[in-house]
Amino acid sequence: MFTETEQKVYDILDLLEIKYDRHEHDAVYTIEEANNLGIHIEGQLCKNLFLRNRKGDIHYLVVLDETKQVDLKSLAKQIGSSSLSFASVERLFKYLGLKPGSVSPFGIINDTESEVVVLIDRDITNAEIVSFYPNINTVTIGVSYLDFEKFIKWKKNQILYVDID
Structure with a gap:
């Protein structure tokens, strides 16, 4: 049996006919x-x-290769933003319905107004499979990169592609 938080992700992936591999x-x-x-x-x-x-x-959700570090000044300049900082726990919950340690692009399911801008590191666009938490940190699921983009576009959040060194 899955938690309600996790099940919500699977229900939407099923609705969009997105296949996934699940790892507890x-x-x-x-x-x-x-x-x-x-x-x-x-x-x-x-x-x-x-x-x-x-x-x-x-607010921005940055999705990047696990090995990279983000220079927030450089990223702000790249996207034409004022200075960037990590959002508070309260903001994380308000916009994505998530707790620290379980941040995932699937959190935009809870972004009712599609306000969060998704920043995708161009390097992951070349990956065949990308892996994320299904909004809980005791499971990782893999989906094709194309299906990941399909999900973001379905939710209608703005996507920006960035170069993170």
Whole structure:
């Protein structure tokens, strides 16, 4: 039996006819912990960051390769934003319905007004399979990159492609 949070993701993926591979594991809060699980998860493991601009009136979900670090100044300049910082726990819950440690692009399911701008690192667009939490950090699911984009477009959130070194 899945949690309601997790089931909501699967219901939408099923609705969109998106196939996924599901992997259960211990709770993980960092990429390093995920890599130490000792299980093989096919595809590009992604990390996801929830950011806000200086005024706090624009929020961004950054999706990038697990091994990369984001220079927030460079990213802000690239997207034409004021300075960026990590959004608060309260904002994460308000916009994505998520708790720290379970940030995922699937959180936009809870973004009722499609306000969050999704920033996708161009390097992951080349991946055949991308892997994310289904809004809980005890499971990782893999979907094709094309199906991942199909999901974002279905939700009607703005997508921007960025270059993260």
